[in-house]
Amino acid sequence: MQQFWPQNKRAALSISFDDSRLSQLENGIPILDKYGIKSTFYVVPRIVENHRDAWKAAIANGHEIGNHTVTHPCSGNFAFARNKALEEYSLEQMKQELKDASDAIKVLLGVEPQTFAYPCGQTFVGRGENTQSYVPLVAKRFLAGRGFNGESANDPTFCDLAQLIGMSGDIQDFALLEKHLDKTLQDGNWLILAAHDIGTERQSISEEVLRAIGEYTKIHPELWTDNVANIASYIKSQR
Numbered sequence: 001m002q003q004f005w006p007q008n009k010r011a012a013l014s015i016s017f018d019d020s021r022l023s024q025l026e027n028g029i030p031i032l033d034k035y036g037i038k039s040t041f042y043v044v045p046r047i048v049e050n051h052r053d054a055w056k057a058a059i060a061n062g063h064e065i066g067n068h069t070v071t072h073p074c075s076g077n078f079a080f081a082r083n084k085a086l087e088e089y090s091l092e093q094m095k096q097e098l099k100d101a102s103d104a105i106k107v108l109l110g111v112e113p114q115t116f117a118y119p120c121g122q123t124f125v126g127r128g129e130n131t132q133s134y135v136p137l138v139a140k141r142f143l144a145g146r147g148f149n150g151e152s153a154n155d156p157t158f159c160d161l162a163q164l165i166g167m168s169g170d171i172q173d174f175a176l177l178e179k180h181l182d183k184t185l186q187d188g189n190w191l192i193l194a195a196h197d198i199g200t201e202r203q204s205i206s207e208e209v210l211r212a213i214g215e216y217t218k219i220h221p222e223l224w225t226d227n228v229a230n231i232a233s234y235i236k237s238q239r
Contacts, residue, residue, distance in 0.1 A: 004156055004157060004188060004238065005156075005188070005224055005234075006224065006234070008221070008222060009222055009223070009224040010185055010188055010222040010223065011153075011184045011185045011187070011188050011189055011190065011191070011222070011223055011224070012156070012184075012189075012190040012191070012223070012224040012225070012226070012231050013181070013184065013190070013191050013192075013193070013213075013217070013223055013224070013225045014039070014040060014190070014191070014192045014193070014225070014226065014227060014228045014231055015032070015037060015039045015040075015169065015193045015195070015210075015213065015225075016039060016040040016041070016042060016066070016117065016146060016166065016169075016192060016193065016194050016195070016227075016228055017039065017040070017041050017042065017194075017195050017196065017198075018042045018068060018117055018119075018148075018194060018195070018196055019042070019043075019044060019047070019068065019072070019196055020041060020042075020043035020044050020047040020048050020055070020068075021047075021196060021197050022051070023197045023198045023199050023201075023204070024041060024197070024198060025051060025054045025055070025058070027198040027199060027207055028198040028210065029058055029061075029063070031198075031207060031210045031211055031214065032063070032210070032214075033061060034214065035211075035213075035214030035215075035217060035218070037213075037214060037217065037225050038061075038062040038063055038064070038225075038226050038227045038230070039063050039064070039227055040063070040064040040065075040066050040115065040227040040228040040229065041055075041058065041063060041064065041065055041066065042066040042067065042068035042115075042116070042117035042146075043055070043065055043066070043067075043068055043105065044068055044069070044070070044072055044101075045070060045101060045104035045105055045108060046070075048105070048108055048109065049108055052108055052109065055108075055109055056109055056110070059109060059110075059111060062227075063227065064114070064115070064227035064228060064229050064230075065105060065109055065111050065113060066113050066114070066115045066116060066117055066146075066228065066229075067098060067101045067102050067105065067113040067115070067116045067117075067142065068101065068116070068117050068119060069097045069098065069101050069119055070097050070100050070101045070104065071084045071097065072084070072119045073085065073086050073089055073094075073097065073119060074086060074119050074120035074122055075087060075120065075122055076088070078120065081120075086122055086124055086125050086126075087125075087126065087127045089125040089126070090125060090126070091125055091132055091134060091137065093125070094125055094134045094137060095134075095137050098116070098137060098138070098141055099141075101113070102141075113142070114142060114143045114144070114229040114232075114233075115142055115143055115144040115145065115146065115228045115229050115232060116138050116141070116142045116144070116145045116146070117145070117146045117148070117166070117194065118138075118145060118146070118147055118148065118163075120148065121147045121148025121149050121150075121166065121194075123135050123138075123145075123147070123163060135160075135162050135163050136162075138162050138163075139161075139162035142162075143161065143229060143232050143233060143236065144161045144162065144164055144228055144229070144232035145161070145162045145163055145164065146164045146166045146192055146194065146228060147163055147164060147165055147166045147194075148166045148168065148194050149166075149167075149168050149194075150165035150166055150167050151165075151167065152165055152167070152189075153165070153167070153180070153183070153184045153187065153189035153190055153191040153192075154189055154190040154191075154192065155187075155189055155190075156188075156189065156190050156235045156238075159190070159235075161232055161235065161236065164190075164192055164228075164232075165192065166192045166193070166194035167180065167191065167192065167193055167194065168193075168194060168195070169193030169194055169195035169205050170195050170196055170197075170203050170204055170205055171205060171206075171209055172200070172204075172205075172206045172208075172209065173209070174208070174209045174212035174213070177193075177209065177212075177213070178212075178216065181213075181216055181220075181223070184223075185220060185222065185223060190231060190235075192228065193205075198210060
């Protein structure tokens, strides 16, 4: 790939977290701050309200706050989402979800979300022949939209900013991730990790892995590590 990234950079990495979980504040941000890693947190307003000052401090330190809807609707195949199932949603309902979440975040934290993460990585509403994508809604409202459980990094010269691939960062073994980081550098791409808790829970990235990522970025300064909005803004400016 021809030189695409800023001078002295060969590839990019964004670490993102969903659902505004407490372990992100207590366990994750101190590690990220130690290594100077600016991350993106896709938050749910009602949860943010309980720790507003801590989230404001994260913003002041360069972390991004993104939109993750108000109610976190997913397929009704997830038991927790049965009363907010995407199969029963309309585009108009989703449009309102996106607006309401952004409005609430602005009131709570004083920032307008620039990027969005699809809850459960799912981008549809409706069923069968009536299924519709809500990617266009995200494209109109946000600089970028991030998926989940993808299997590759993003090619900055080709990727659709409205449906970026997010690879699961909920891992306990850095050796698995290191191979993806190495390949990202080799290919000149943008790897976006999407994690939840920081610890040893089922859906979490371990503190050990988060520290190992920090050490990797120190060894590889040619890897541009920044939040989703900053890297997406750069890509957009190059097109």
